Amino acid sequence: MSLLQISTEDKSVKPSISFSPEAKAKFEKILTLYPPGTQAPLLPVLHLAQEEFGYLSLEVQEYIAELMNLPVTTVHEVVSFYTLFKKEPTGKYWVQVCTNLSCTLRGCEKIVDYISRKLGIQVGETTPDKKFTLTTVECLCACEMAPMMQINEDYYGYLTEARVDEILDNLK
Numbered sequence: 001m002s003l004l005q006i007s008t009e010d011k012s013v014k015p016s017i018s019f020s021p022e023a024k025a026k027f028e029k030i031l032t033l034y035p036p037g038t039q040a041p042l043l044p045v046l047h048l049a050q051e052e053f054g055y056l057s058l059e060v061q062e063y064i065a066e067l068m069n070l071p072v073t074t075v076h077e078v079v080s081f082y083t084l085f086k087k088e089p090t091g092k093y094w095v096q097v098c099t100n101l102s103c104t105l106r107g108c109e110k111i112v113d114y115i116s117r118k119l120g121i122q123v124g125e126t127t128p129d130k131k132f133t134l135t136t137v138e139c140l141c142a143c144e145m146a147p148m149m150q151i152n153e154d155y156y157g158y159l160t161e162a163r164v165d166e167i168l169d170n171l172k
């Protein structure tokens with residue numbers, strides 16, 4: 001479904017998901033921390049939604065937009081911009097290797113290839129035990145540590161094959 005289709009959908013069709021009572025209480029609490037009627041709480045609300053639903057599907061994004069009275073396109077833009085937000089289900093560890101310029105100049109392609117062979121999956125795939133998902137990502141704004149990657153919320157830089165072994169083996 002394209003973004004255009006989402007934004008022009010019949011708004012009488014409500015998302016079939018909703019926060020649990022506990023998450024709804026956290027949502028209400030977050031709203032009290034920001035100026036009313038603004039988009040300011042969107043980031044913490046999206047983190048809450050990811051915690052609650054596992055990832056931010058289009059349906060979840062639509063639900064959040066409705067809850068916060070925001071255009072779906074606004075929510076989608078924020079979700080798309082931040083690499084911490086998952087648009088699809090991932091394994092327990094989401095390995096995102098930066099393939100932007102600085103990281104490319106410092107050998108990220110070899111790192112991606114090494115991780116792919118080590119985990120036995122291609123970019124975009126998840127290991128059969130659902131432990132690791134491998135993706136590539138645009139600049140993670142830590143170019144000085146190139147080549148680098150992000151695993152869940154942690155950054156790892158100055159990657160070499162030996163360093164990748166050390167990092168991934170510690171997660172196994």
Ligand code: FES
Nearest residue numbers: 098100103140143
């Ligand atoms: S180019 Fe890789 S972190 Fe910026």
